[in-house]
Amino acid sequence: MYKIIQVAGWVRTARASGKEFMFVEINDGSSLKGLQAVITKDIEGFEAISKVTTGTSLQLKGTLIKSPAQGQLFELQVSKTDRGHGVKILGTCEGKTYPLARKGHGLEFLREKAHLRPRTNTFGAVTRVRNNLAFATHLFFQTRGFQYIHTPIITASDCEGAGQMFQVTTLLPEHNEPIGKVPTVEPPKEKKQKKKPVAAAAEGEEQPVAAVEEKKAPEPFHAKKIDYKKDMFGKPSFLTVSGQLSVENYCCALSDVYTFGPTFRAENSHTSRHLAEFWMIEPELAFATLQDNMECAEAYLKFCLQYVIENNLEDLKFFEQQYEKGLIERLKNVIDTPFRRLPYTEAVEILEGLIKEDKVKFENKVYWGVDLASEHEKHLTEKVFGGPIILYNYPKDIKAFYMKVNEDGKTVQAMDVLVPRIGEIIGGSAREENLERLDKRIEECKLDKQAYWWYRELRQYGTVPHCGFGLGFERLVMMATGMENIRDVIPFPRAPGQAEF
């Protein structure tokens, strides 16, 4: 019994066994482990094969047999036979300059080689887990009747006022000259310059000194003159920080919906937990309460983790070995434990009690009304409860305007899911569906009512109780892999000073 197969991939290791054989392990990225090929010297091209280096791309045709060696079920025999065996080098790889020629590079070094790092064990595994978490997300919501909505990326409105926004424009002089193009020979906008009389300066259109002195200088660009009517969208526009407000429109028409797309923060933060560009999942449930929201969030998180345990066990074992002892146990614990739910107020009391009894010390103060710091959240989930918890009913002053105010007038129906090692992984709320109460909150938060005219109309015309939550997808990948830096769980991270590749 034999099976002839043709495979292709990149050489991970190659070594000679005397002058008779070569052992070559190739990998095509579909799984952590490669395929070991035993190539005998009678095969055409053996001479070249005996010199291959890590990173070389190969095509092999041989017979798949049960392997006599330990640690692998099969191996590929490539010998001179009547079955068409053969080897073909597709692309060589010079060991002297190839950045990944040797093993064991640090994660920081690999970030500089983001185009090659998916060829490593770590980033191959991260990619496969990330892929399955994304697919599990769709599977979860699709099988429960949620509609996937592509909310807009470019927006003229702000969601929560929570994050700094990137501006999107076609007004800057450079916008038509992306890196990667050799500058055109003709001076740009020459015609326009000729038409413009110098006297224009007297009419309030400042004529810069430099432009007069130096004829070739590009036309200057003044912010005072920024005329957003001339920008592509006729007004200042930005990259979205959240699809929530947009997706609520669809929730108030099609019931259960979700978004899964990129979101942006223009914050100058250099932490291992923040990116300028990241992916978010934001489900929105119609005719639903905060309790429904909690149930959905818990079920979703468990479904995703279960999915990677079932489909990426080899990768998870690798992460457990290389990055986090007890990873799989931690994931199973999240899956098996009902998430403990408790009000914010109770959580603060617990922490205050522990501080009073000198059982714990925090850098940040704890008191009712504080926005809990990461250290508090981690202490609660890791030490106090030893598993995931859901805090709810937060003080309204630390939460967004659209959250439903409770009858106490002090708290809102917000909820945060906290998990060991990560802290907050999900944040959500019941949305205020009453127009009068929403307007009151908009005023309290000093927002411009007019800008939310369409959001308000959802409450004016057939309003319904609805709620939703947001999950930063990269946080989920970190949670599932044990990777500690968010820049290592996204293909090409965007952070201050970093937009290469």
Place this chain on the structure above:
Amino acid sequence: MYKIIQVAGWVRTARASGKEFMFVEINDGSSLKGLQAVITKDIEGFEAISKVTTGTSLQLKGTLIKSPAQGQLFELQVSKTDRGHGVKILGTCEGKTYPLARKGHGLEFLREKAHLRPRTNTFGAVTRVRNNLAFATHLFFQTRGFQYIHTPIITASDCEGAGQMFQVTTLLPEHNEPIGKVPTVEPPKEKKQKKKPVAAAAEGEEQPVAAVEEKKAPEPFHAKKIDYKKDMFGKPSFLTVSGQLSVENYCCALSDVYTFGPTFRAENSHTSRHLAEFWMIEPELAFATLQDNMECAEAYLKFCLQYVIENNLEDLKFFEQQYEKGLIERLKNVIDTPFRRLPYTEAVEILEGLIKEDKVKFENKVYWGVDLASEHEKHLTEKVFGGPIILYNYPKDIKAFYMKVNEDGKTVQAMDVLVPRIGEIIGGSAREENLERLDKRIEECKLDKQAYWWYRELRQYGTVPHCGFGLGFERLVMMATGMENIRDVIPFPRAPGQAEF
């Protein structure tokens, strides 16, 4: 046999039958047809129900029975019983001001009401079909071992040089003041202004007249002074026009991969076929030829259409009735017909022959080397072949630098899939995997080699033959629904002057 259920949704129609009954059709967006409820006057709240208007949100509890009426299988009986029947108005909807109070609005009118239009039959159906096309996309690639890669949205490099790019920046003075926030009371940057002496103008830093006259004016912003080192990414950065170059990095490590994300064009085009923001699917196949690429494209397209025929038949029938006669037949024709493949050269010869014989007239000229216009493409697929075709081996001068040049030195291994009614739906190519030949093309196209250093390294280290294609997702939705304006197949269209909602 009866089943008690609780449902919620929005009133589509409500009419009284004498003073004994109300017939109320409610819809929750999960399907085209709503559920008819027969509410009898003995139920508590009948008085209020008898006045409900279109758009009102309701919760009903009743007994689901076989309907005696035609055109529906079931109806909901809501009467005073011992089974807990009841009605609850969740949100009223004033008919006088509600924009959708009456039926039959034009698509143009509805574009102005993009927050409410998903409540209509048309946009509910578009959303459900779009959702299933997106899920079918993931299903197709996931079940074939492709990894889903989130390529970056913000980029410092340009892909094809094909499209105008939006610039992303934090340098414009307005970037921190999104619409929707009431301006802060304190004048911004006051401190800085105080520090700056007026005399600075003499040092070449132009002091605008207006700023001197008016003390409260914000600090001016000069393009001449744009220091991109101070921008978030330290250099000019843009919104991606394609994820292809990025995803090739992953293809050259993990083999078959795909992207599915938003892409952008800063073009001032006001057509029914173009958007500033749209979603693209870009698979990339390793160890593959142009033939493999064609097979994948054809199979993918057929899979998606088959999926919506199986899962959205009710919606498709609606589109057939309202928008395009013969829609379902057209889709089935695409599914059942093997796509005819022919070289570009042959297609040009066919068109030239038809013109010579006076069998057809075009606005645009046809000759070898021309970039075929939409009228040519549609004529070929609709009239000449009566079904989808794949053209390949295009003149290299009208295609991008990364496409593999054929041995004739004149054509490249590009392919376009053309379908009736839409024209080009897919464009793809085999990528040049030979570094020397790639460099030659980069030079010919007057691109900056250095900017593509990482792309070139894929060819330097273990290069492999690979290919891929791109499909504009909205084109696919148009193809599947028969909708004729691209702004009607995306939740919130972005086009020149249009970034509302």
